[in-house]
Amino acid sequence: MRPDYILTLSCPDRTGIVYRVSGLLFEAGCNILDAQQFGDEESGRFFLRVHFDMRSVADAPAVRARLQALGEAFAMQWELHDARRRARLLVLVSKQGHCLNDLLFRTHSRQLKVDIAAVASNHPDFAALCGSYGVPFHHLPVDAHNRDEQEQQLLDLVERERIDLVVLARYMQILSPRLCQALAGRAINIHHSFLPSFKGAQPYHQAHARGVKIIGATAHYVTSDLDEGPIIEQDVARVDHAMTPRDLVQLGSDTESQVLARAVRRHVEHRILLNGHRTVVFR
Numbered sequence: 590m591r592p593d594y595i596l597t598l599s600c601p602d603r604t605g606i607v608y609r610v611s612g613l614l615f616e617a618g619c620n621i622l623d624a625q626q627f628g629d630e631e632s633g634r635f636f637l638r639v640h641f642d643m644r645s646v647a648d649a650p651a652v653r654a655r656l657q658a659l660g661e662a663f664a665m666q667w668e669l670h671d672a673r674r675r676a677r678l679l680v681l682v683s684k685q686g687h688c689l690n691d692l693l694f695r696t697h698s699r700q701l702k703v704d705i706a707a708v709a710s711n712h713p714d715f716a717a718l719c720g721s722y723g724v725p726f727h728h729l730p731v732d733a734h735n736r737d738e739q740e741q742q743l744l745d746l747v748e749r750e751r752i753d754l755v756v757l758a759r760y761m762q763i764l765s766p767r768l769c770q771a772l773a774g775r776a777i778n779i780h781h782s783f784l785p786s787f788k789g790a791q792p793y794h795q796a797h798a799r800g801v802k803i804i805g806a807t808a809h810y811v812t813s814d815l816d817e818g819p820i821i822e823q824d825v826a827r828v829d830h831a832m833t834p835r836d837l838v839q840l841g842s843d844t845e846s847q848v849l850a851r852a853v854r855r856h857v858e859h860r861i862l863l864n865g866h867r868t869v870v871f872r
Contacts (some may be wrong), residue, residue, distance in 0.1 A: 591642040593622065596647070596656070598667035599869075602628045602635040606663060610639065613659055617652050619643045625871040629864060636869045640672065658707045667857070674789075676753040676857040677706045679746060681760035686715050688758035688779055691846035692853070693722045701850065703857055706750040708745060711762060733760060740768045747772070754856055757811065758849065766780045766813040774863070777856060778809035779849040781841055782823060793837040804828055804837060806845040808852030819868045822852040822859060 600606065607626060614621060623640040630825050643652065653669055654742040660667050678696075682689045689708065695701045708719045719726040727746060731739040748753065757778040769776070781787070782805030787795040796804055805825035812818040826844050828837055860871045 591620070591644060592646050592649075593640065593642040593672040594652075595670045595672050596639045596641070596667065597634045597637070597670070597859050597862055598665045599862050599864070600658070600663045600665040600667075602633055602662075606635055607844050609659055609663070610637065613655050614639070614641055614652075615701055617643065617648060617655065619648075619652065627869050627871075631677065632864055634864060636864065636871075638860060638862070638871045641665055670859050676703045677751055678703050678754050678756055678853070679743075679750065679752045680708045680756045680758050681743075681762075682708060682710045682715060682758045683761040684712050684714055685759040685761075685842075686718065687842040688845050688846050688849050689715060690718065691850060692756065692758060693718070693724065695696050695850055701854060701857070703754075703853065706752060707746060709746060710760075711739075736765065743768065744771055745794055749810070754853070755811075756849070756853060759845070764811060764813075765814050765817060769811055771815040772811060772812065777808055777821065777849070777852050778811050778816070778818070779806060779852070780816055781805070781845070782807045782825065789868070791834075793841050794834045797832070797834040797837050800830065802828060804841050804844070806841065806848040811861075819863060819866055821855060821868055821870060822848050824848050 597828045611621065619641045621639060621641045627636045631766045656667060656669060680689055680692060693705065696705050705724050707725045707727060709729050711729060711731045713728045716726040716728065729739050729742050750842055753775065755772050755776040757776065759779065781792050805823060807820060808822045809820045810818040816850055824844055824847060826840050828840065862869045
């Protein structure tokens with residue numbers, strides 16, 4: 590089979606971008622399998638994702654060199670990814686395991702094209718769960734006195750395991766600005782969508798007490814602005830007066846797991862491009 594790659598790029602919008610990119614790939618003997626594009630009138634930027642194959646892996650350096658020259662001419666921000674490579678994940682979790690359990694199962698059943706290289710937690714609760722999947726578990730307790738040391742352990746783990754994406758699967762610790770900067774663009778968080786109305790402990794119980802009719806979840810990139818990073822994926826579920834707080838927790842947990850899994854998939858398939866504080870997410 591011919592090796593396949595994914596090209597993502599953004600640049601100031603102007604005529605001829607698609608023509609030049611497709612022409613470059615044609616001249617290099619590549620075949621376009623899928624292409625999606627978006628021009629944002631507000632920001633004046635153009636976004637493109639192209640999935641293509643080439644005759645041989647040996648052709649990749651020449652394609653990169655051509656893209657480098659074209660990128661300079663069009664002021665492009667571009668990346669070329671090997672579509673066959675499985676992303677390596679570090680999952681962070683605290684005491685709520687629904688998202689972790691979902692990611693472990695989806696990875697084990699090949700629903701997600703990733704390898705969970707490690708799981709780290711400030712609590713020991715899910716060591717056995719990870720062990721059942723053969724995934725290394727790291728118990729890294731954290732408090733006000735050792736936060737810097739614990740975060741350095743996380744960064745060392747990211748480097749040692751060659752982590753591509755860090756997933757905060759209900760990890761209930763606020764990351765320092767230093768850690769957010771180190772993981773910029775490669776850390777995803779999940780939370781309930783009714784922030785900031787119901788902050789703090791037991792948000793689903795707070796929502797029930799207020800008689801909400803919709804609950805949901807949001808997956809976003811991690812930034813130093815708490816829960817305000819660029820949004821990747823969202824979903825909602827309807828609730829009614831007959832549902833108990835426990836019902837809301839269960840429904841919310843299901844929604845969070847699904848939204849996080851979709852966000853991870855979009856990221857590892859290189860379908861997300863940043864557009865300022867927003868995202869362009871190709872389906």
